[in-house]
Amino acid sequence: MSNTAQVIVEDTGVVGYVHYEGHTIYERVAEGLHRAAETATTCRLDDPSYLTRIVLDAANPCPGATRGFGVCAEPFDRVYRTVVVNGDNRTVTIETIYEDDDNEGVYGVEEFIEEYAPEDVETER
Numbered sequence: 001m002s003n004t005a006q007v008i009v010e011d012t013g014v015v016g017y018v019h020y021e022g023h024t025i026y027e028r029v030a031e032g033l034h035r036a037a038e039t040a041t042t043c044r045l046d047d048p049s050y051l052t053r054i055v056l057d058a059a060n061p062c063p064g065a066t067r068g069f070g071v072c073a074e075p076f077d078r079v080y081r082t083v084v085v086n087g088d089n090r091t092v093t094i095e096t097i098y099e100d101d102d103n104e105g106v107y108g109v110e111e112f113i114e115e116y117a118p119e120d121v122e123t124e125r
Contacts, residue, residue, distance in 0.1 A: 002022075003019075003023055004076070005022030005080060006025075006079050007085065008083070009048070009051060009052040011051060011087045012049065012052045014071060014073065015071065015072045015074065015076075016056040017070045017076060023081075024061060026094065026103065029055055029085065029092070029112075029116070030112055030116035030117035032057065033045075033058075033092070036055065036087075045090060045109060046087060048087060051087045087109075092106070092109060094107070
């Protein structure tokens, strides 16, 4: 059964689509944002291309696989969870189809990382 999610990087309009493991999208995006914000030389949240690449890399639950993750230019309208990243405004918005999901809302990037990043998140891979 599918467990869909998507991450939209508003700065570039690029969408990453996860067909399975969508329930882990918040943690995966938080990990990517943590890495983008904490790179060794500079914060890369202001670099739309880098931000997009690192967030989509982190969002992919199956690196190297030929199924389960895709990149597209238009958001899907029927997914369980959507995470919208805006590096310019430094916000993350969570949207979900679940009425009882208390995670929905707008977060600051730092707040989102604090709330969702795994404790053992690595800054660089």
